[in-house]
Amino acid sequence: MSQTEYQSISPADFFYRNREIAGFSNPSRATYTAVRELVENSMDACEAQRVPPEVYLRITEVDDHRDTETKIYKLRIEDNGTGVPSEHIPQTFCQVFYGSKYILKQARGTFGLGGTMAVLYGQITTHKPVQVISSTGGEIHEFTMMIDIQNNRASILKHIIRQNPSGWRGTALELQMEGDYSRIMYRLIEYLKQTAMVNPYADLTYVDPRGRLYKFERGTEKLPPLPQSVKPHPHGVDVETFRRLIAATKTRNMKGFMMEHFQGVGPTTAEKFLDLADVSTKANPKTLSPEDIVKAVRATREYTGFKRPDASCLSPIGEELLETGIKKELNLTEEDYIKVVTRKPSTYLGFPFVVEAAVATGRTVRKTHGAGMTIYRFANRIPLLFDESSGVVWKAANKNINWKTYNVESDTSLVIAVHICSTKIPYKSVGKEYMADQPEVEKEVTNAIREAARGVRRYFNRRFRIAREHRRLNIFGKFLPVIAEFSSKLAEQEIPDIEPLLAVVSTDIPEVEKKLKEVPEIVEDTSK
Amino acid sequence: MEQSLTGLGNLIYEQITNHEFPWIHMQSRSTDNIMYDPEERQYVLGPRMIRRHSRNIRHIRPFTQLVWTAWFAKELVMHRKTSTLREVYYSARGHRDIEYNNQQESDNIITDMEVALNRAREDFHIFPEERSAIFGDLTIEYTVPGYEGRRTNLTDHPDGVMIGPAVTSSEFVETSADKVLVVEKGAMFTRLVEERAHDKFNAILIHTAGQSPRATRGIINRLNQDYDLPVYIFTDGDPWGIHIAMVIISGSANAAHLRGLTTPDAEWIGVWGTDIIDYKLPTEPLTEFDHKRLRELKNDPRYTGDIWQRELDVFLKLEQKAELEAFSRYGLTYIVDEYLPAKLGS
Numbered sequence: 001m002s003q004t005e006y007q008s009i010s011p012a013d014f015f016y017r018n019r020e021i022a023g024f025s026n027p028s029r030a031t032y033t034a035v036r037e038l039v040e041n042s043m044d045a046c047e048a049q050r051v052p053p054e055v056y057l058r059i060t061e062v063d064d065h066r067d068t069e070t071k072i073y074k075l076r077i078e079d080n081g082t083g084v085p086s087e088h089i090p091q092t093f094c095q096v097f098y099g100s101k102y103i104l105k106q107a108r109g110t111f112g113l114g115g116t117m118a119v120l121y122g123q124i125t126t127h128k129p130v131q132v133i134s135s136t137g138g139e140i141h142e143f144t145m146m147i148d149i150q151n152n153r154a155s156i157l158k159h160i161i162r163q164n165p166s167g168w169r170g171t172a173l174e175l176q177m178e179g180d181y182s183r184i185m186y187r188l189i190e191y192l193k194q195t196a197m198v199n200p201y202a203d204l205t206y207v208d209p210r211g212r213l214y215k216f217e218r219g220t221e222k223l224p225p226l227p228q229s230v231k232p233h234p235h236g237v238d239v240e241t242f243r244r245l246i247a248a249t250k251t252r253n254m255k256g257f258m259m260e261h262f263q264g265v266g267p268t269t270a271e272k273f274l275d276l277a278d279v280s281t282k283a284n285p286k287t288l289s290p291e292d293i294v295k296a297v298r299a300t301r302e303y304t305g306f307k308r309p310d311a312s313c314l315s316p317i318g319e320e321l322l323e324t325g326i327k328k329e330l331n332l333t334e335e336d337y338i339k340v341v342t343r344k345p346s347t348y349l350g351f352p353f354v355v356e357a358a359v360a361t362g363r364t365v366r367k368t369h370g371a372g373m374t375i376y377r378f379a380n381r382i383p384l385l386f387d388e389s390s391g392v393v394w395k396a397a398n399k400n401i402n403w404k405t406y407n408v409e410s411d412t413s414l415v416i417a418v419h420i421c422s423t424k425i426p427y428k429s430v431g432k433e434y435m436a437d438q439p440e441v442e443k444e445v446t447n448a449i450r451e452a453a454r455g456v457r458r459y460f461n462r463r464f465r466i467a468r469e470h471r472r473l474n475i476f477g478k479f480l481p482v483i484a485e486f487s488s489k490l491a492e493q494e495i496p497d498i499e500p501l502l503a504v505v506s507t508d509i510p511e512v513e514k515k516l517k518e519v520p521e522i523v524e525d526t527s528k
Numbered sequence: 529m530e531q532s533l534t535g536l537g538n539l540i541y542e543q544i545t546n547h548e549f550p551w552i553h554m555q556s557r558s559t560d561n562i563m564y565d566p567e568e569r570q571y572v573l574g575p576r577m578i579r580r581h582s583r584n585i586r587h588i589r590p591f592t593q594l595v596w597t598a599w600f601a602k603e604l605v606m607h608r609k610t611s612t613l614r615e616v617y618y619s620a621r622g623h624r625d626i627e628y629n630n631q632q633e634s635d636n637i638i639t640d641m642e643v644a645l646n647r648a649r650e651d652f653h654i655f656p657e658e659r660s661a662i663f664g665d666l667t668i669e670y671t672v673p674g675y676e677g678r679r680t681n682l683t684d685h686p687d688g689v690m691i692g693p694a695v696t697s698s699e700f701v702e703t704s705a706d707k708v709l710v711v712e713k714g715a716m717f718t719r720l721v722e723e724r725a726h727d728k729f730n731a732i733l734i735h736t737a738g739q740s741p742r743a744t745r746g747i748i749n750r751l752n753q754d755y756d757l758p759v760y761i762f763t764d765g766d767p768w769g770i771h772i773a774m775v776i777i778s779g780s781a782n783a784a785h786l787r788g789l790t791t792p793d794a795e796w797i798g799v800w801g802t803d804i805i806d807y808k809l810p811t812e813p814l815t816e817f818d819h820k821r822l823r824e825l826k827n828d829p830r831y832t833g834d835i836w837q838r839e840l841d842v843f844l845k846l847e848q849k850a851e852l853e854a855f856s857r858y859g860l861t862y863i864v865d866e867y868l869p870a871k872l873g874s
Contacts, residue, residue: 472585479591480582482626483591486537486596487537487544487595488541490534490598491538492537493537496541500547
């Protein structure tokens, strides 16, 4: 007879057993995901510090005499960000669900999972420790650690403190992991390139396992404004959040509670809302019954008087920076056209979001991307490279827009880049590869692309006009010599110089035309 | 002729050397500038002029084609060669940037040149495809290269002589005929020759092969003007036959810019609507198309004369038409023995 055994597992243990849901499903994908998580953490750290990021990434092959495609790689990443205070270093890198991002503002990471997952994956595939060196400007702390998976905490093997005479600030991390570079090389470089596209103020340096150096240099020193941390919007709250706020509140009545803990709620709104929820304004939050809590949360969905969610927690890239980034990474020239649009903030399910779209076309685009449409997708400045056709951007660009309206044919070379920033990106999975088609998001994405496409239509119209003008000039260049040749043959003269006439048409000065004298008709004796 | 072409070349050459975009003035050929002149008894071009200007993006191609065509014509004239409309079209093809899309374009440019230089294309040695013929006692002297001074009498060949560039450009030396008889069909022409109608009526016979070519109309005009010969036209008794006669008499709108192609005193002698009744001719009913055409002709300014209006009304009333061959019901020679003497006598 067997007995069913019950046991609880730690979060680290859970992800150890289910690593595919975090994007570590196979050696090549794991290589990609590890790089991605670490680069994103570095970028966030730099932006928090308000310095233009300088991120250095190196992947080297560790020779273990294996003759398979799966190899051991050493992964090193360095940044010039805030640095992690020494007391937080062990948890930050060796404890799942520990982080600085559990607040309501836009950041690349959200789950406090990615960086640690890279460390965890490295450890379980190579059984090697991770090395973290970090400084917030003072002493430099160097940790060598492993994850105690069963207990979801760090076990520190070594901790060295060094002097920091040059005042270095930032973080460096080195780990070993099993991976497969050859299969993921293209995507990885594409990821870095697209990261450079939406982070035009960042310097990215990458040395790959074959010793090749990739440099993505910044095109500007300007950073977009730092997002502010905000209180939750009533529309986005659920019963659990509500309950936690009540547990933590110091307010004495529900009116004060609503005003204190939610954004955009003043005395009038609080009273009207509580009236709709059928909860007394004077009730003490701490003594609210579970039924009342459910009633109040339900009422947040029905009440229409709340202000739109505050968008100061968002940090769109901005039209200027996004244009800089795309032009820089796609090598657009004067012969190309790009239109960038940053939409006004909007909301879905109580979460604010901003959509930015860019549409580019032209000769370089045709050369590098060929005919047809190429889509780049970004969420909170992270490039999304997988599952394109499942995402909301693909749907908006391919299903919702009639491109003929914008003079775009099926063989027109077109680059569409869409960036969505939000406190909560509607990802469909923990792997963060594509965004779901929330109706509000879909509508905004569609409108953003449309707005940018209107610029493209103007560009095409202008180009058609220019082409027509060129044809016009060609016509003069084609016929005037023939007129000169045969009229001179008729007149039995040398061929006259037509350059002055061609000069007139190419400069197209209307006054010249006025100077043309009236010429008499051919007068010739017509008698028989 | 060379002079007028050289004149065109000089004009354009000077405009270019004066740093001006070359252009020329010419009468407009659009329908609202074509009007009937009752005094001249033919269509003429009105006073409206157009400029064909090489500065204009829509004009420069036809302008270039016009200059090329003028050069081509000058080559023809200088080398004493003749050409056809079709040949001019093919000569332009493959020739640098002046290609035509179809022959109609080329023909149009040639007409432009006629208007601009006030000359008929035959003067530039450009002829249409010829099918019409002439027969009768008329001695001509050729002027075409290789035949200069050679004479021939147009009775020499029983099939008649084709009215081509050689006949058109020849001098008329002498004739004993005292009238010209024009028929629209080759079969009737052959019948007239066989029945010695030229002797019987002392006539020069011409067949137009349908709507008469300009060269034929020019010959008819010369015979009428130079030798004072009255001209009689004998066509099918239907709107199309009537109009063949009318174009010989009063010209066409297409040739409104040309003179010397009409013979206003020529007479249409049949087949009339009244002939159908008088001779009890076998007939065919008018088609809807015939009907429409007859009504058009009734409102045409060329058809104002009494006889025209009367005959058009008869056809419309009878709802019938008759061909020249209808007289064959009385025997093959009836037309020469009975009908024509009666008509010419009246």
